[in-house]
Amino acid sequence: MTEFLDDWGLTLAIFLPLVGVAIMALIPKAEEQLHKAVALIASLAVVVVGVLLVVEFDFDRAGELQFLVDRSWIDVINSRYILGLDGISMPLMLLTMLIVPLCIIYSWNHFPEPHNPKAFLILILVLQTGMIGTFLAQDLILFFVFFEVVLLPMYFMIGVWGGEQRQYAAIKFFLYTLFGSALMLVSFLALYFLADGTDTIAGVANTFDMRALPEAATAVGITAQLWIFGGMFLGFGIKVPMFPFHTWLPDAHTQAPTVGSVILAAVLLKLGTYGFIRIAIPILPEAAIEWAPFIGALAVIGIIYGALCCLAQTDMKRLIAFSSVAHMGFTMLGIATLTDFGMNAAIFGMVAHGLITGMLFFVAGSVKERYHTLEIRRLGGLLISAPKMGWILGFATMASLGLPGLAGFWGEFPVILSAYNPAEGLSVEVFRTYMVIAAVGTVFAAGYLLWLYQRTSFGTPSEEFVNDPHIHDVEIPEWIAWAPMLALILILGVYPNLVFEMTDPAVGLVSELVAAAGR
């Protein structure tokens, strides 16, 4: 078993969804129940693989890549099929594995217009392959391919199943992200040409091997490093999204179907932040030190600016989308400190944000389905019309504003803490200023979230909805989809070490590289 997992575990985790896709491709479109069953089984099979991987994972060596696979792939450019799982990848991989089946269950009885479960579910499964692949790839080209694979399914999901302005939102999402990844690819190629991997694990001069590149890239001059980091910064930064590259996000979220929004918020945004921790910082620590104050500045601007925009929104879903900008600002601030504290908190923040904001989008979707509107002015009294859903929204709101005891807190306070003492080579004064701004951001977060909750859930239902028979409380598929997320938000909030234990050793290696460069 162990041997089998060592060789095939990660590959299975990535490509099992595609097996599901292949089966579904053979089934006629009309067999809807069958499609749902196959998709669910495929995603659950991935969960089983995930559980096995967790069982076999050696947590004492969480800093090392485990279940490593290294096979030749594109020999002409020395790009190899390298997969590996360590403490940084693990939480994000598990998050993805969890979210996908929950999305399938949630959609069970109500696929958005124009229906077509076959196509919709196939897209979700393809998306899953791309997402998990991105978190496991240890070769830049392989990483890039998975990173791009994610784009198309999401593009179609928004463009076909989305709201009224879906085409504009879809193409904007696609082009904007593509623009970033183009520059990212340029950076990868420049690294390939400039780094010297002869004496590393790669054994050749030009390599895309992410294990070898931190050492190999020390040969790259600082100017080139800065440029290369800049390209990656745009590629990852747009995906996060960082201020001022965030404008695709509210449109995409507002127009996307519910599960599209959930996946987008829960996983897709993390591809960017993950890229910083996994690729940009360890490979180019010197450039990272130069760029960090700038990234930190954009992060704290994003925190305040996102919050202010939230206060101006009249649409619930758009408000939640803007809150992502603010929350990812915290994550990016943690990353910008380049410390183990900051990056640990950032990874925790990614997982927490995935669960919490995913949950908020789920509820928003269910509200939309019942009220046929998300205009905040027309909502109100959710606690009367659908009390359980009102409670769930309240819970998610509290988690989102960083209430201690729930997951959101652990992505927020440690970030603020870490900004007090950034990595060596960074200006203490600058980061302490960021710290205070970020702390002030928590006030705004409470403001816009509680105000949203007050307007949607407190009070009494407006006359147009007071006797509406469509407005009913949480249904069974919703419970099944939400219960694991709600439980995890609480469990991780109470005992955060479940995540920190994994990430800390792995992040420690990254921060050591930075510390070495800072001296």
Added chain:
Amino acid sequence: MFFLENAWIIPSIPAASFFLILFVGKRFPNKGSEIGIVAVGAAFILSCLAGLAWIDRVDSSDHGAEAVTEAWTWWQSGGVEFTVGTLVDGLTVMMLFVVGLVSLLVHIYSTEYVKGDRRYTHFFAFLSLFTASMMMLVMAENTLQLIVAWELVGVCSFALIGHWWEEKANSDAALKAFITNRVGDVGLLVGVSILFFAAGGTFNIIEINTLANEGAITHLALLVASVGLIAAVMSKSGQFFLHTWLPDAMAGPTPVSALIHAATMVVAGIFMVARMYGVFWEGMSIPVANINLLALVGGVTTLVGASLAFVQRDIKKVLAYSTISQLGFMVLALGVGAWTAALFHLFTHAFFKACLFLGAGSVSHACHHSFDMVADMGGLRKYMPHTFRTFLIGSIALAGLPPLAGFWSKDEILAGASQLGGGGNGYPVVLAMGMITAFLTAAYTTRMVYLTFFGEYRGHGTPHESPKTITVPLWILAAFAVVGGAVNLPGKIVPDGWAYRFEHYVEPVAAYFPSVSHPEFQWGFAIIATLIAAAGVALSYAYWFQGRWHGVTERNKLAASGYRLLENKYYLDTLYTDIIVGSVKGPVARASDWVNTYIIDGVVNTAGERSAQAGRAVYTHFDQKVVDGAVNLSGTASSDAGGVLRLMQTGKIRQYATLFFAAATVLAGVLVVIV
């Protein structure tokens, strides 16, 4: 020792009760209230046992007892494991006793007071959660845990203030409470972060305090950290100028006001300063200064609160401002170095103020749920003898007249302000503030008692005395308000074995606590303070009971404008709600959104359109087949999903990929060559 080492059980019981009530409470015969009462009762009994165990521990050691700590791994970062645990010492067991007792009485009282409420079960669930969080707060082993519990009590406060959220005024009050507290929490987050690094990377309260005491942390770090923490005290404990949420919080049910917004949660700030006293002692230069920020905040607050209590018509608002004022007293005491006096006052205040709040609730229970003293009350002493007597006892204790509990703690604070501080000169400014407050307190208390219980009944119907579930808790609290002061009687009055028991058992004698000095009881000083309070009662009596000087605000311009200033609460609410929050929610937020739509996104859209135009130009002039794909991809609203779909189907995706990689390679080549 068992009860000290396993103190974690105490908050766990009400915490479990919260989930139990929330999920199955409605199925119980009393709708879950019995679960809450049993759980809090059990927690209270365990708290008492822990208290006895602590007394035993102190008695059996010669040089003061070390705190009992337990810790478990909670999370890790940077290779360091951080713990969660319990820290039990005299301060903790004292707080556990207060929280447990008041909470239990409030639970019993509430079974009658909120009977038949639409959210009876939820009410008790949140009371349980609050009790658990508050007990967790007072036994926090590290500052991070303190933050967690600090926020949790805040969220309970939010939920209970907004208990009747159907009315917007109530949910507004809840939001105001939460958000104002968040403002102060900025200071808490910053302060805790500074202390974490200043103490070499630890949240451990004992370690931080010990290092601060030993002088191992720079004065500057302690100063900045304590200023940050004071901001948190200002919001949580209703200190000027972040106190404005507390009067509004009276929108919640009265038992909640008694428990959370008078006796326990609002003293969290006081507790935190007391807990981190090593930090404040050095950071605020308490032993050598004659004025400092902490004392000043307390002094100003106590005056502001007392003056505003005068102009309220609503009995709960009088008590709310009175609470602000009394909390200011405690902060003042901590600021001048009278640690024990502050905690002693916390102890006595919890009982008499809870007694007064519950009494006010009992009164309103009789008067058709009105709290308006002027319109709906008066003359109630005839109808509600038990409520009247207990309320009177609470009022005398609040006014600080001997020999009730409030007198002893107040006197110790004022004595501290006059004797401690640099060169033994005391803190003259805050002493004056404290004296004026003593006068004002006595006066507004008299006014409140007059308006409620004397004169003619002004409401409609016939008021009735409340049932035993309400009056028994009132009598218990009144009894504590009478005898509570006995726990710390001065040595000049009682034999040594009886004197200063509170100080002996509560005040830590350990490396983590600074060597505080204690004010001496002086007969002359105590008599003066009593006379000042008596003068307040007398003047107020003359005005209200005998009707002298009525109409002064109409005749005198200065008095009129003073009254208006007070009526408008020093215009702070106008400043916060209308000017600051109003502009952020309105113009500032809209401006950000405008920038987002028209500038940042405008750039993106323009870029998209321009490239689409460029694409179209290229398309018409150059090779159509190859560039076709790029055009479709760089189009904006004009393109549609079909475009890309078509690309895929016709195999152009490969062209795109080739093009893409080629372009990237060229660009990378350029980059490599240039730099």
